[in-house]
Amino acid sequence: MLNKRTVEDLDVRGKKVLVRCDFNVPMNENGEITDDRRIRSAIPTIEYIINNGGKVILMSHLGRPKGEPNPKYSLEPVAKRLSELLNKEVIFAADDNVVGENAKKAVAEMKEGDVVLLQNTRYRKEETKNGEEFAKELASLADLFVNDAFGTAHRAHASNVGVSQHLPSAVGYLVKKEIEVMGKAMSNPERPFVAILGGAKVSDKIGVIENLLDKVDSLLIGGGMMFTFLKAKGYEIGKSLLEEDKIELAKELMKKAEEKGVKLLLPVDTVVAKEFKNDTEFKTVKVEEIPADMMGLDIGEETRKIFAEEILKAKTVVWNGPMGVFEMENFAKGTEAIAEAMAKSDAVTIVGGGDSAAAVEKTGYNDKMTHISTGGGASLEFFEGKTLPGIAAIDDK
Numbered sequence: 001m002l003n004k005r006t007v008e009d010l011d012v013r014g015k016k017v018l019v020r021c022d023f024n025v026p027m028n029e030n031g032e033i034t035d036d037r038r039i040r041s042a043i044p045t046i047e048y049i050i051n052n053g054g055k056v057i058l059m060s061h062l063g064r065p066k067g068e069p070n071p072k073y074s075l076e077p078v079a080k081r082l083s084e085l086l087n088k089e090v091i092f093a094a095d096d097n098v099v100g101e102n103a104k105k106a107v108a109e110m111k112e113g114d115v116v117l118l119q120n121t122r123y124r125k126e127e128t129k130n131g132e133e134f135a136k137e138l139a140s141l142a143d144l145f146v147n148d149a150f151g152t153a154h155r156a157h158a159s160n161v162g163v164s165q166h167l168p169s170a171v172g173y174l175v176k177k178e179i180e181v182m183g184k185a186m187s188n189p190e191r192p193f194v195a196i197l198g199g200a201k202v203s204d205k206i207g208v209i210e211n212l213l214d215k216v217d218s219l220l221i222g223g224g225m226m227f228t229f230l231k232a233k234g235y236e237i238g239k240s241l242l243e244e245d246k247i248e249l250a251k252e253l254m255k256k257a258e259e260k261g262v263k264l265l266l267p268v269d270t271v272v273a274k275e276f277k278n279d280t281e282f283k284t285v286k287v288e289e290i291p292a293d294m295m296g297l298d299i300g301e302e303t304r305k306i307f308a309e310e311i312l313k314a315k316t317v318v319w320n321g322p323m324g325v326f327e328m329e330n331f332a333k334g335t336e337a338i339a340e341a342m343a344k345s346d347a348v349t350i351v352g353g354g355d356s357a358a359a360v361e362k363t364g365y366n367d368k369m370t371h372i373s374t375g376g377g378a379s380l381e382f383f384e385g386k387t388l389p390g391i392a393a394i395d396d397k
């Protein structure tokens with residue numbers, strides 16, 4: 001199905017293999033990694049190369065150092081964590097130029113099975129501009145290139161797209177899994193196919209809604225964006241989030257759903273609050289009865305039941321965006337109910353990255369999902385049906 005070369009199509013023995021990973025992990029103020037899922041996801045590709053006698057040179061970005069060295073965004077803590085996970089030393093090539101003397105020396109001294117991690121690629125301003133020189137410098141370190149960073153696949157940067165122009169290239173196991181699982185859902189899903197969309201704004205999800213309307217059997221809408229739809233249906237929504245300039249669009253999307261025979265489900269009740277904070281007065285009301293001085297911050301109990309039933313009938317489920325303000329305990333129950341229903345279902349269950357992935361982690365249902373994407377923006381663009389430049393740039397089979 002996947003028409004790109006994978007790491008298994010490369011002869012890595014004795015070769016230096018430059019691997020772009022997504023080590024853009026969340027850290028606390030003390031520089032400690034608070035979620036290492038992305039590091040763990042990179043392990044299969046790294047181990048494959050080690051076990052087949054290759055030398056592994058890893059690179060990634062971390063945060064936004066804006067094109068200059070900044071110790072706050074050093075990848076050193078990642079090297080440490082990766083060493084623990086691999087049970088093997090990962091040599092950190094501290095180098096403010098990323099490909100400077102230190103990095104070149106570390107690479108020159110590598111033996112088969114060694115692992116070197118380069119410094120944050122965004123220490124160089126050419127990275128996000130896909131600068132030709134920087135791409136060549138990176139490529140000069142290695143014989144082969146593997147892209148295993150799904151989280152940046154929707155961007156054309158020097159460390160994913162630029163470098164692939166100068167070396168034989170392939171995708172790693174993580175990228176392969178991401179595209180295969182999500183690709184199957186989008187091109188040949190088992191039906192019924194149900195999509196659940198939430199999150200703050202309609203405007204961020206227009207492309208996804210439009211593309212999914214051609215593919216799904218049911219579309220369930222929650223989160224802040226539901227209120228623009230409810231307003232479009234003529235309800236009063238009090239102080240809830242509203243994108244005034246998207247009301248017409250919401251009407252059009254609902255009409256399109258009807259024409260295409262897609263069941264578009266909007267919430268029938270919502271948890272409303274006096275203020276946008278956890279410790280405030282709140283209650284559940286029907287969507288027809290939202291008080292003028294309150295705002296909807298979650299889907300209500302009846303809606304959770306209806307959405308769960310729809311999910312349990314499905315054979316394929318795709319979810320992107322929380323159902324409410326899940327960061328606040330009192331408004332996290334709708335999001336938790338979706339995670340729970342997906343965990344119980346026998347369907348292929350796919351969670352888009354970003355907030356929905358974080359929400360699933362919080363509920364502890366992560367092991368029960370078929371796939372949790374490591375890329376928020378990238379999975380969104382994938383569901384929009386867009387070509388991801390980081391994957392398009394890789395050699396075909």
Ligand code: AMP
Binds near residue numbers: 201224327
């Ligand atoms: P997104 O990045 O578009 O997926 O949106 C995620 C954000 O939407 C989260 O931070 C949620 O707190 C927020 N959100 C979800 N539901 C609501 C709501 N009803 N009102 C305001 N914000 C919301």
